[in-house]
Amino acid sequence: MLSIILKLIVAAVLAGTPLLFGALGEILTEKSGNTNLGVEGMMYMGAVSGIAGAFFYGKAAGGAPVGVVAVLIALVVSFLIGALGALIYAFLTITLRANQNVTGLTLTIFGTGFGNFFGDFIAKNAGGSLVVTDGVKAMFKGIAIPGLSKIPVLGTLLFNYNWMVYFAVIVAVVMAWFFKRSRVGLNLRAVGEDPATADAAGINVTRYKYVATVVGGGICGIGGMYISMVSQNGVWVFDCVSGYGWLAVALVIFATWDCNRAILVALVFGALKIMRLYVALPIPSQFYDMAPYIVTIIVLVITSMRESREHAQPKSCGTNYFREER
């Protein structure tokens, strides 16, 4: 029994990590007053570019790539391409003042096309499939942390994951600190709550919005890379992101825009995603798959019933700021 629970939790952590990346990226974006519904698209962009980066590096290295370099390349490229998607969004909504919802959706359409198109295209030219070398694959497998991983129960529970899991948690903790304690974080919150006030206080609203949105997109891109490198084990699979981005957007709401809470909620979502493999109930498997979406709706309704002033979406989300508007 214990071992099943352990396995469930470990699997939930692995399934929840890309959601956590996506949610963190979106939290950062929304804190600047932009609701970017393009998370799914940016994750696709990150997914394909991360794997492609490692793949082409492997080819250039003549089939004997250095694992660490491949990892760094995947990380940096997926971040940059995710950020590129966000940059398009930022330019359209911040500079050209296009509607945030529609632009975000368009980014999802674009990013999905981007991912699937380049995935297919590279696979086709590579003789059928886009796969990284075994050496690179190994870099994204779990690492048994010496000593600690041997502790009974806790070792399995905490010290046997791949590096990206720890990285995600670190990003979350750093972001939480950033919003609560740092000066720049305070300024960013002001921008998201009330850009006119932030502007009058001498904060460069445009720059803050751009940086937060673009970096947020980069984090989403890393989440996409997790899907292609860890979840799909270094093989490009058509339509691989399939809704993870949207779940990440929902996760932001449950986490009430709080990065620490996002870690916990990501775990719950991850558990819902993989539950059917571990808990056998007499219901068709599709209903398990539906669970995260149904739970999202339920929580959405419950949170809307009791409104809170501080644990809520930044107030200016959805509206663009123009100083000379009158």
Added chain:
Amino acid sequence: MSSVKTEKKTPLIRMIKRDEITQKKTWMIRAVAILGALITGGILILCLGKNPLQAYSDMLRGAFGSKVLIQETVKQAIPLLITAIGISFAFKMKFWNIGAEGQVLVGAIGAGYWAFFYAATLPKIPLIILMIVTAMLFGGLYGLLPALCKAKWGTNETLFTLMLNYIALYIIKYLANGPWKAAGSSFPKMPMIHKGVRLSKVFGVHWGWIIALVLVVFASIYFNRTKQGYEIAVVGESNNTARYAGINVGKVFRRTMFLSGALAGIAGMLQVAGCDYTITERTAGGVGFTAITVAWLAHMNPYGMLGVAAFIAVLERGCNQIETTMAIPASVSDLLIGIILFFMLGCEFFINYRLVTRGGKEEQNA
């Protein structure tokens, strides 16, 4: 940007809101935007080592090259147009219904029920009517649910409708795996519907296109001439004004979202009975999302949506063509649609604002 150098007299470029703009200039700006998008797409194709001019001409051939191809293009445009009209009902009152994908799917399920189980027992005309009515009912109820919660608690409809898309998708997967699975198939898929319930063709395309055109006219009249259309417009502008005018905002939400979902449901029914002749996970195939941008780009004008939907259909058909002729994956269509939409969204800015450069001269865009 905000350096305090005195020699830097004025910002390089400033933007000023336009008061008015001529129709001609508006269209010029849009034309330039589309051209810019096509050039960007062309550069992309060029980077892949293919000839963009050939790609574009192949795409045109793919969409208009023969009578059959044109019919295919029209077929592609039908669900896009009907769904976009449905979405515009919700968007006109600033209700962000991005659940059309799911509403199309449940509409298809509603129609499929009769098509799968009553094709042998009922005559065609009542059967088709039952299919349409059930599809509208299913789609409508699916749209109504988030409206109920929004009216009562102010629940965020964007995510609610979005989640419903995936639930609809898994319902279809479930049906294809179990209760509605095709007899004797080893794959989880539904059977083909009986020939007797397939829609007949008018000018080579199932008569859904007539419905689509009727809906364009209907929507236009509804928005501009009826009390309900007026209420939608008031609610869309300000809930407070609506309350002030004695409009029951919740009721307008519910009624309009039911209509919005019902229209998407019709699109689902037409896909089943006129196009795919079965139901799969790809019955909606992203129509619900693309239709959102169709509605938006047309500024919720039904006649505008007709044009935009036709344009997107041409693009999608064209991309299928270049997959076979030029070995470019068909998913390039999403990429190209994305690029065109980006440009179209961006160009609205130049319709609403004009730029003033440092010398005080106005930049003449387009």
Added chain:
Amino acid sequence: MEQYAIEMKGITKTFGKVIANHDVNLQLRKGEILALLGENGSGKTTLMNMLSGIYFPDHGSIKVNGTEVSIQSPKDAFDHGIGMIHQHFKLVDVLTAAENIVLGLKGGITIDRKSTNKKVKELGDKYGFDVDPAKKIYNMAVSEKQTVEILKVLYRGAEILILDEPTAVLTPQEVDKLFAVLRNMKEDGKSIIIITHKLHEVLSISDRVAILRKGEYIGTIETATANQSTLTEMMVGHAISLEIKHPEVEQGPEMLRVHDLTCLNSEKVKALDGVNFSAFGGEVLGIAGIAGSGQKELCEAIAGLYPITGGTVLFRQKKDGVEVMENIGGQDAQNIHKKGVSYVPMAFVPEDRLGMGLVASMDMVDNVMLRSYKDNKGFFVDRKPPKELSEKLIKDLEIVTPGVSTPVRRLSGGNVQKVLLGREISFGPDVLVVSYPVRGLDINSSYKIYDLLNEQKKKGVAVIFVGEDLDVLLEISDRILVMCGGKVSGIVNAKETTKEELGLYMIKVGGGKEEIA
């Protein structure tokens, strides 16, 4: 040559076709209080926004302490020692006072909240402000928010302070306190510009006064040499009497009776608490109070737009030929929503004209039919009657518009208000509730609105006038009801009261059930 703290020369600023400022010159001496006077829409705020970096001028130059500068953002303004206290406070609700004050400042990576709070407190003590640095803005009263705004500017070391209509939201007593602080600051060597359109304030606080009219600079004079009528003439362009007419009308029957009315807001706090009063035909009942004392809720509750928790709202109705007071408000708020405002013999001009009273993007015809579009039978709207009414309103009220199909958003503030008030009056109401009807309007439009209201009074309508300018309320009203914290703290006869008395009622906590005189 004298070196000014600020010298603006030939400033021009346009918004689309609207010229907000044209060739304006302004000088601020060091260590003086300069009043910037002009009626609403004369371009005062726009001009000052160019000093604070919100707008950038199309033409002209700005010198600070003798050096020509380019102020492209609020940050530039701070760097030159200019700080502006905006009329609509620029504070982030969910942050504390201290957090708002240090917002956007340079400094360490993290914020030391303890020492910041201490510094803010010290600064407040220096100038005589009472402030709790750790208090969140959304828990603050209006005057506290203003204090935070001023501290924010001082904290940044501003030597030049601009205050935009700072007294509009304060009681007369609070105004005195603010003026004392301003004089303190002047002693401290600060240069201050105060934007206002109230003449007595100009005369009591300023050293010099600069006047704008319709975006043009008229001149600057020493306050000592000025009086009310010279200032009026400079401000309006011709000699006019600023007296508001007050026709004497015999009091009619009771048209509205509000009994023990209680409403809860969305946070379950009492927004209205046991409100009692009556309004009679042929009178103007003024309603005064600090912003947010329940005026908005009262108006909306009477109009059936705000859920009522307890008490009744009775209107005079004819039933079978007999006049009775009927409860149309009352407990059943849902029911009144169903009936809609237009079924009650009352008209309502809400304070948010374009966000509640009108639909900004629609044309005049569609706006005029807002409350009557259901009147005809059938599924379709009939635009003929509202079109005729629109044309009549344009003629009768001298509404300046390109035509009935121009979106009302494009009209000027005065014309927007005429459309709204015109529509409401056209129903022939028994009770007319107007909320801040002249806010933001120029003098001509304001007086036109006063005339229209007085006309209604003469017709025997009970006019309820919610206002912020006590001078205006004293002149136009027959009786004045003062609200404080959701309660009625007093109902007084306008002829027998003073501003100071009203001010005391405005902050009187726990006012109650005064009987109507």
